[in-house]
Amino acid sequence: MDSQGRGRADDIDPADQWVLNPRTGEYELRLSPSAPQPSVPGPRRSARQRTAADGTGADADGTGTAAAPRGNRAAPAPPRDVPPQRRRRGAPEEPPPGRRGRRPEKKKSKGRKVLLWTGGTMAFLILGTASAGYFYLEHLNGNITAVSDDGASTGGFQKDKAINILLIGTDKRTGAGNESYGDAGSVGHADTTILLHVSKDRSNATALSIPRDLIVDVPDCPTEQEDGTTKVIPGTTGVRFNTSLGQDGRTPSCTVRTVTELTGVQPDNFMVADFNAVKTLTTAVGGVEVCLAKDIDDPDSHLKLSAGTHTIEGEQALAFVRTRHSVGFGGDLSRIGLQQQFLSALMRKLKSNDTLTSPSKMLKLAEAGTEALTVDSQLDSISKLKDLGLELGKLNVKNLTFTTVPVIDNPEETVKTTVVLNESTAPDVFSMIQNDVSFTEVKQQKKKEKAAVAARLKGTKADASEVRVRVLNGGAPSGSAQEELTWLQTEAGVSKSENGGNAEKELGKTQLEYAPDQADQARRLADLLGLSGSAMKPGESVTNAQGLPTMTLTLGKDFKGAGVKLNASSNTSVDVDKSTADEVKCAE
Numbered sequence: 407m408d409s410q411g412r413g414r415a416d417d418i419d420p421a422d423q424w425v426l427n428p429r430t431g432e433y434e435l436r437l438s439p440s441a442p443q444p445s446v447p448g449p450r451r452s453a454r455q456r457t458a459a460d461g462t463g464a465d466a467d468g469t470g471t472a473a474a475p476r477g478n479r480a481a482p483a484p485p486r487d488v489p490p491q492r493r494r495r496g497a498p499e500e501p502p503p504g505r506r507g508r509r510p511e512k513k514k515s516k517g518r519k520v521l522l523w524t525g526g527t528m529a530f531l532i533l534g535t536a537s538a539g540y541f542y543l544e545h546l547n548g549n550i551t552a553v554s555d556d557g558a559s560t561g562g563f564q565k566d567k568a569i570n571i572l573l574i575g576t577d578k579r580t581g582a583g584n585e586s587y588g589d590a591g592s593v594g595h596a597d598t599t600i601l602l603h604v605s606k607d608r609s610n611a612t613a614l615s616i617p618r619d620l621i622v623d624v625p626d627c628p629t630e631q632e633d634g635t636t637k638v639i640p641g642t643t644g645v646r647f648n649t650s651l652g653q654d655g656r657t658p659s660c661t662v663r664t665v666t667e668l669t670g671v672q673p674d675n676f677m678v679a680d681f682n683a684v685k686t687l688t689t690a691v692g693g694v695e696v697c698l699a700k701d702i703d704d705p706d707s708h709l710k711l712s713a714g715t716h717t718i719e720g721e722q723a724l725a726f727v728r729t730r731h732s733v734g735f736g737g738d739l740s741r742i743g744l745q746q747q748f749l750s751a752l753m754r755k756l757k758s759n760d761t762l763t764s765p766s767k768m769l770k771l772a773e774a775g776t777e778a779l780t781v782d783s784q785l786d787s788i789s790k791l792k793d794l795g796l797e798l799g800k801l802n803v804k805n806l807t808f809t810t811v812p813v814i815d816n817p818e819e820t821v822k823t824t825v826v827l828n829e830s831t832a833p834d835v836f837s838m839i840q841n842d843v844s845f846t847e848v849k850q851q852k853k854k855e856k857a858a859v860a861a862r863l864k865g866t867k868a869d870a871s872e873v874r875v876r877v878l879n880g881g882a883p884s885g886s887a888q889e890e891l892t893w894l895q896t897e898a899g900v901s902k903s904e905n906g907g908n909a910e911k912e913l914g915k916t917q918l919e920y921a922p923d924q925a926d927q928a929r930r931l932a933d934l935l936g937l938s939g940s941a942m943k944p945g946e947s948v949t950n951a952q953g954l955p956t957m958t959l960t961l962g963k964d965f966k967g968a969g970v971k972l973n974a975s976s977n978t979s980v981d982v983d984k985s986t987a988d989e990v991k992c993a994e
Contacts, residue, residue, distance in 0.1 A: 549776035552786035554630040555676065556659035558666070562784035563674040563794060568842045569604040571794075572662055572673040574651060576680050593652035594680070596661050598727075598745060601671065603839045608800040610844040613749070614835070615742045615810040616665065618648035619824045625667055627660035646824060658782070669811075669836045675794070676782050683778035684724045687752070690770035691761050693719035694751040696726060697992035704732040723748070739810070739825075746808040750986075753803050807845040807986050811835065846986060859939035867930040870899035874924075874956040875931060876948065880909035880917075882965035890961060893968040898934050904950060906958070913962035916972050920957040921947040928957060935959075936971025 563569045575598030599616040625641040639654055650656060650664040658676050666672045688694055695717050703710045709725035709732070711718075718726055727748050730741035761767050776788070785791055812832045813825035838845065877894070879887040887905050894900040918937055920928040921944075928942055947955035964972060 546772055546776045546788050549773070550786060550788075550791075551780045552783045553657060553780060554659065555662065555782040555784065556628050556630055556636075556657065558627075558659040558662040558673075559676065559782060559784070560672050560674045563797070565793075565797060566606075568606040569602075569794075569797060570671055570673045570839075571602045571604075572658075572665055572676040573600040573602055574658060574661055574676060574678045575599070575683075576651065576678060577648075595648040595653065596651040597648060598742075599647070599661065599665070600749075601665060601669065601673065601839070603671070603842075604798060604801060605842055605844060608797065609802075610805040610846055611801050611807070612839060612845050613746070613806060613808045614669075614839065615746065615808070616647055616668070617738055617742065617811060617813055617825055618646065619738050620647040620811065620813060621645065621816060621824050621826050622647045622650070622664060622668055624650045624656075624660065625663050627656055627663055629655065629657050629659065658780070669839065671836065671839050675785055677785070678780040679778060681724055683774075684727055685720045686774035686778050687771070688719040688723040690774040691719075691752075691755050691767055693717040694723065694748065694755045696748060696751050699992040702729065702732045704729045707732075739813075742810055746810075750803075750806075750808065753806065757803055804986055805844075805846055809835070809845060859942075862925075862939040862942045862944070863929060863932060865929055866926050867933060868926040870930060870934065871901060873900045873927045873930050874902040874950060874954060875900065875918075875927075875959050876904050876906035876950060876956055878906045878909040878958060878960045880960040881912035881914070881963040882961040886961050886965055886968075889968040890959075890965075894934075897969060900931070900934070902950075902956075904956075909960045913960055915941060915964050916962040917941055917943055917960050918957060919943045919945040919960075921945070921955065924955070924957055931957070931959065938972075941972070 560570075563571070574596050576594040577597035595618070597618055599618070601614040601616065602611060603614065604611040621644055623641065623643045624645060627639045627641065628636050629639055631637050637655075639656055639660065642649070647664065647668075650661040651658060658678050662673050662676055695715060697715050698711055698713050700713050701711070704725070707725045707728040707730070709722070709729045711722075711726075727745050728741070729744060730737060733740045733744055755761055756771075761771075776791075781791075785794065812828035812830075812835060814828045815822045816824045816826050837843075875894075877887045877891050887907070891903055891905050894903045916935075916937065918928055918931060918935075918941060920942070924947060925944075931937070932939075932942055948958055950956040966972065
């Protein structure tokens with residue numbers, strides 16, 4: 407019987423069969439018998455022998471009961487001619503007759519069982535094999551390929567901070583059967599790149615896809631050579647993002663530097679996968695389920711599937727993530743959407759009980775993952791990968807948002823083959839990740855609070871000419887209050903405004919305080935300045951120079967300049983395409 411079949415009777419979970427041996431301190435695999443077995447008949451014994459063996463001989467005080475060590479007294483075994491009592495169906499199995507019983511172990515909860523397998527991906531399973539586990543760990547460590555980050559990363563993720571992992575898929579055709587795909591001589595460019603941001607509290611995450619044809623500036627890249635020396639590979643401007651890897655000898659650290667310069671987010675670690683990673687990982691989990699809204703027959707990617715739901719693995723899975731001409735607009739952006747759908751399906755499969763409770767699948771995953779991935783030198787052992795896995799395992803896939811860097815067609819091209827940043831929305835996306843702002847609302851209490859705060863923005867708005875406000879500087883650069891006042895009076899039509907000088911204390915964020923009867927004025931000013939509901943503070947009015955009640959606008963450290971709206975860094979409804987990993991979408 408294989409490892410998947412063991413212990414399946416009576417709904418016994420495989421995780422419960424790894425038992426700590428108190429004598430050795432190691433975990434052992436113990437398979438329970440299907441039912442208690444009667445004792446094997448032995449040679450006849452004398453009455454004295456039976457009495458001594460059964461513990462029924464007279465003790466020192468003549469009571470007829472042998473003294474047993476405290477806490478270790480065992481019930482006498484039933485006579486040999488009495489068969490063991492039959493247990494009811496579903497009842498817990500009793501120990502064989504004549505054996506000393508021990509305190510029954512509490513049954514693990516379902517969540518505990520899942521955590522046992524999820525914890526460090528394979529670490530607990532490996533350690534459970536005692537001495538053999540050490541050699542297997544060494545074997546897995548030997549599978550790992552690690553390269554220097556050349557000082558481009560933060561130095562590795564930390565458990566008490568947000569995590570940023572750069573995932574890079576190359577188009578290098580190494581591996582059996584991969585030479586038939588496109589450019590067999592590719593140096594391995596950054597064909598698929600995702601910046602995975604996991605929030606500090608691990609409640610949510612964002613997977614930001616970076617188009618390979620995005621025009622970027624690749625910075626100078628100090629790169630460690632095989633002989634230990636460092637070579638600086640010159641940067642280039644106005645080139646495709648995918649050239650940040652492979653081109654001119656660039657290593658993954660060059661891609662890390664490019665992403666940092668592009669997004670303002672410095673990755674903690676990176677992982678690089680080739681074509682084989684897709685094939686081996688999907689095969690290890692027994693395939694992933696994807697959905698197509700139409701038939702696809704793509705001779706370039708070798709994908710041929712009918713409309714509907716399919717379970718794909720191996721070569722077929724690789725063909726799926728490479729398809730672009732048969733979906734969407736037939737370009738790289740359409741393929742990104744397909745890849746995000748595939749990764750969502752893979753995440754759901756990895757987190758499913760079907761995978762987590764299967765020792766054979768977990769072993770295959772350990773082999774496939776360590777063989778197919780190249781990691782930075784901060785993740786060069788199973789122990790370090792386990793620690794990262796424990797942090798990522800805290801995330802619920804429904805709170806993992808997939809989105810793409812906002813782009814537009816390159817205006818300098820007649821035939822559109824590349825894209826450039828959409829400057830109206832891309833900075834907002836980058837700012838949200840920099841500030842650890844979730845693309846999804848994941849806590850019910852926060853939703854209720856935000857609803858109450860958002861209500862401050864709902865209702866009628868007074869005309870700008872009726873808004874009375876004094877402007878204070880509470881942490882903005884010197885002169886900001888006067889600059890904002892000038893803009894309000896000359897550009898926004900808020901003529902009843904005045905400069906109140908410096909505030910008594912500095913504020914991190916700009917704030918508008920108003921009396922209840924000034925709510926309509928406050929909503930108009932919030933609309934003009936891009937204030938969120940949380941920046942609006944119901945309170946009291948003050949008296950202006952004309953002796954009339956007026957609101958108080960205090961410019962905080964987040965002030966970006968006269969007339970510049972203030973809600974970019976905290977906007978959680980930025981207009982970009984996004985989906986979450988728990989959604990099942992059909993490719994069109």
